[in-house]
Structures are given as C-alpha cells and as structure tokens.
Amino acid sequence: MxxxxxxxxxxxxxxxxxxxxxxxxxxxxxxxxxxxxxxxxxxxxxxxxxxxxxxxxxxIPKEEKIMVKKVIAVSHGTSGIDEELKIIVKFGGIVEDVIVEHPLYGEISGMIMVKTLYDIENFMKKIQEYKAEPLLILTGGVHLHTIAAENEDILKNIINELKCKDYLISD
The missing domain is CATH 1.10.10.10 (Winged helix-like DNA-binding domain superfamily/Winged helix DNA-binding domain)
Known part of the structure; x- marks a missing residue:
C-alpha cells in the first residue's frame, strides 16, 4: 500500500x-x-x-445536530476538575477543550471531548495513571473551555451552576 x-x-x-x-x-x-x-x-x-x-x-466527528458553542473562563484547583466537568455534562454540555494562556508559549490548548460521566471517569483516571498535571496548574487554576450544547438554555443552565459553585470567572 x-x-x-x-x-x-x-x-x-x-x-x-x-x-x-x-x-x-x-x-x-x-x-x-x-x-x-x-x-x-x-x-x-x-x-x-x-x-x-x-x-x-x-x-473525525460525526455530522451531528447544529450545536451552539461558548467559551467560558473558569478557575479552580485540581480538586475541582471532576465537579466542574460533571456540572457541564449533567446539563447536556460537551467540554471540547481546555485552554490556558502561558507567558512564554501563548495559548496552549488540549482537546478533551468530554460528553458523558464515563468520559469524565476516564479523564480523571488518566490524570492519576499518567501522573499528569492538568494545564490549569500553569495558570493558578484559570482556564477556558469551549462548551457545546444543543441550545442556549442548556448553556445558561451550565453557566448558572458554575456561577453558584464560584467556578465561573465571567460570562
């Protein structure tokens, strides 16, 4: 071949x-x-x-329904990763990526594509398995996520709960 x-x-x-x-x-x-x-x-x-x-x-992502997307800014320590992801997924959101601003390299991003509780469980397991430091440690917890959802109401619910948990920096 x-x-x-x-x-x-x-x-x-x-x-x-x-x-x-x-x-x-x-x-x-x-x-x-x-x-x-x-x-x-x-x-x-x-x-x-x-x-x-x-x-x-x-x-290669399947062609799915048209999704609305929003980039959100959040801040928390490593102990908040699991809860933050669960809030987003609970309402039907998809966490596409994580982005941090590095003083030397500029914007650094990683695709995570977390859609389900199972995805979160695997993500958290890999952090432990690989003894990997999540990108948020580079910025004292401040990071961005691109969130996809089927409609604006889902995004509003996610944002409201992230605000209630004091994870959201701004909307």
Missing amino acids: NSKERRKYIEDLLRKSGKPQKGHILAEELGVTRQVIVKDIAILRAEGKKIIATPEGYL
Whole structure:
C-alpha cells in the first residue's frame, strides 16, 4: 500500500468507526511506524479533513445536530476538575477543550471531548495513571473551555451552576 492509499484507508476508517483510533494501533495494522501515522494525519488535516486528536486517539466527528458553542473562563484547583466537568455534562454540555494562556508559549490548548460521566471517569483516571498535571496548574487554576450544547438554555443552565459553585470567572 502506498502513502496515498494508506491515507485514504485512515480517513475511511476514522469516518466509519465513530470512535477514536490510537496512532500506534493504526501503525501496527498498516505495518508502519507511529511517526508515519502522525505525518499522514498532518497531511490529511492540511487537505482540510476535520481530524481531531483526543487522549483516546484520532477521530473525525460525526455530522451531528447544529450545536451552539461558548467559551467560558473558569478557575479552580485540581480538586475541582471532576465537579466542574460533571456540572457541564449533567446539563447536556460537551467540554471540547481546555485552554490556558502561558507567558512564554501563548495559548496552549488540549482537546478533551468530554460528553458523558464515563468520559469524565476516564479523564480523571488518566490524570492519576499518567501522573499528569492538568494545564490549569500553569495558570493558578484559570482556564477556558469551549462548551457545546444543543441550545442556549442548556448553556445558561451550565453557566448558572458554575456561577453558584464560584467556578465561573465571567460570562
């Protein structure tokens, strides 16, 4: 299989799968290195393919209902991560990413795509497993999230509860 055929295979797999695909597993399956897969994904993105990298692997989001989105600014310590995510998911929100402003690098973001309590549980487990420091430690707890929801009412409910818990900086 040449590189063009491999990229077509990867794109088709990501479109059909509906779940994230790990780079190292794709590499094994296709008989190449993980670096080759990373390069293929970069080329596909450069061609305009909407591939996102999540902690669970690469995926092409399914075309879903039109969602409303809002970037919110929040602040809390590491002990507030679980509760904050649960508030957002409880009302039907999706936490797409986390963004912090770093004095040297500028904006740093990470895709998290948390939609369910199960996603939150896995996210929290990975923080423990990898002994990873969440991005909010770089900014004393201040960070942004892009929140997606089916309608404005859901966003309002999320914002109201985050305000009540003193997580929201501004709306």
